[in-house]
Amino acid sequence: MKNKFTPFLLFLLLGIFSLESCTQTESEDKDETFLPLVKIEKAELKTFKHKISVQGNVETDQDVLLNSEMGGSVTKIHVVEGQKVTQGQVLVSLDASILASNANEIRTQLNYAEYMLSKQEELHKRGVGTEFEYETAKNQVNSLKSRLGSISSQQNKTTIRAPFSGTIDRVFAKDGQVVGPQIPLVRLVNNNNINVVADISEKHFSSIEVGTIMEVSFPNYKDTTVIMAVNNVGQYIEPVNRTFSIKAILNNNKVFLPNMLAELNITDMEVPNALVIAAKGIIKDQNNNDFVYVAKEKSKNRYTVSKVMVSVIEKYKGEAFIKVLDGVLKPGSFVITAGAKGITEKDIVRI
Numbered sequence: 001m002k003n004k005f006t007p008f009l010l011f012l013l014l015g016i017f018s019l020e021s022c023t024q025t026e027s028e029d030k031d032e033t034f035l036p037l038v039k040i041e042k043a044e045l046k047t048f049k050h051k052i053s054v055q056g057n058v059e060t061d062q063d064v065l066l067n068s069e070m071g072g073s074v075t076k077i078h079v080v081e082g083q084k085v086t087q088g089q090v091l092v093s094l095d096a097s098i099l100a101s102n103a104n105e106i107r108t109q110l111n112y113a114e115y116m117l118s119k120q121e122e123l124h125k126r127g128v129g130t131e132f133e134y135e136t137a138k139n140q141v142n143s144l145k146s147r148l149g150s151i152s153s154q155q156n157k158t159t160i161r162a163p164f165s166g167t168i169d170r171v172f173a174k175d176g177q178v179v180g181p182q183i184p185l186v187r188l189v190n191n192n193n194i195n196v197v198a199d200i201s202e203k204h205f206s207s208i209e210v211g212t213i214m215e216v217s218f219p220n221y222k223d224t225t226v227i228m229a230v231n232n233v234g235q236y237i238e239p240v241n242r243t244f245s246i247k248a249i250l251n252n253n254k255v256f257l258p259n260m261l262a263e264l265n266i267t268d269m270e271v272p273n274a275l276v277i278a279a280k281g282i283i284k285d286q287n288n289n290d291f292v293y294v295a296k297e298k299s300k301n302r303y304t305v306s307k308v309m310v311s312v313i314e315k316y317k318g319e320a321f322i323k324v325l326d327g328v329l330k331p332g333s334f335v336i337t338a339g340a341k342g343i344t345e346k347d348i349v350r351i
Helices: 002-032 097-126 131-157 202-207
Strands: 039-042 044-059 063-067 072-077 090-094 159-161 166-171 184-189 194-201 213-218 221-229 243-250 261-278 290-299 302-316 319-326 334-338
Touching: 044 213, 044 302, 044 319, 090 184, 097 131, 194 202, 194 261, 202 243, 202 261, 221 243, 261 334
Parallel strands: none
Antiparallel strands: 039 334, 044 194, 044 261, 063 184, 072 090, 090 159, 166 184, 194 243, 213 221, 213 261, 261 319, 290 302, 290 334, 302 319
């Protein structure tokens, strides 16, 4: 009789144990659905970079409008738009016929004055002529030479030459046109060496120096980024907008033109081995202090929560470089980045 009921009792006990186990699992699953749901991201030890973005402009020191220092009519234009020219090359010639006529007249007078001076010198040596007549003749020669030199200088100004090598961008003058000293004749540009300039807020003055690296992009060349170094930092703060200027030089330029817009991303902070977390995980308490919640795994998909006070040194593109003030937060720690509002250190949370 004893052997007959033993299998039945064993089956009954197994059934009760299985039922209790299922009930317990269902209870645990049911409890888990009431736990706060959060998102976490790991804290990292890495190089933290902070950049400032400003709008700049492309400039060149060799961009000039050339005009004549003398008035007159244009007799010949020696260049066309787009033409490459070298320093000293003749670009435009003005009518210099009147000056040439005046120069010939003065040369004739100078020849006669020099003849009279030679005669006065002979008389002066023999003691016949007077000192006054000799000095008068010498003064006349010097005066005419000075006038001739002045006219020669004016004649040179009727020929417009390239002050540097470059490209003729525009030709404003026309053959036969009467021009004055204020009328532009041609625009000469050399874009081989350009400057990228920008105005930076004075709060960044201490972190930008000669040699600071920046990434320069151009709205009209969206796929083009140039790595440049700051060549000059302004030593004056503009009182109107509280900015200082910076300049970077780009040599052997073949693409960019003066007055193009530029966008500068300047690295003003680079810290190796920085403790970096997601900036969205930082919360402020009622005293305006920064803190984060750190999650530590207790069991499967169950995490305890601890509050860690931090100091935010800098933020950039969703990341924050921090210093731990109170609590435990180290590389690899899980920082709660979503769902942190409303939870406390007593809560158990799930991911």
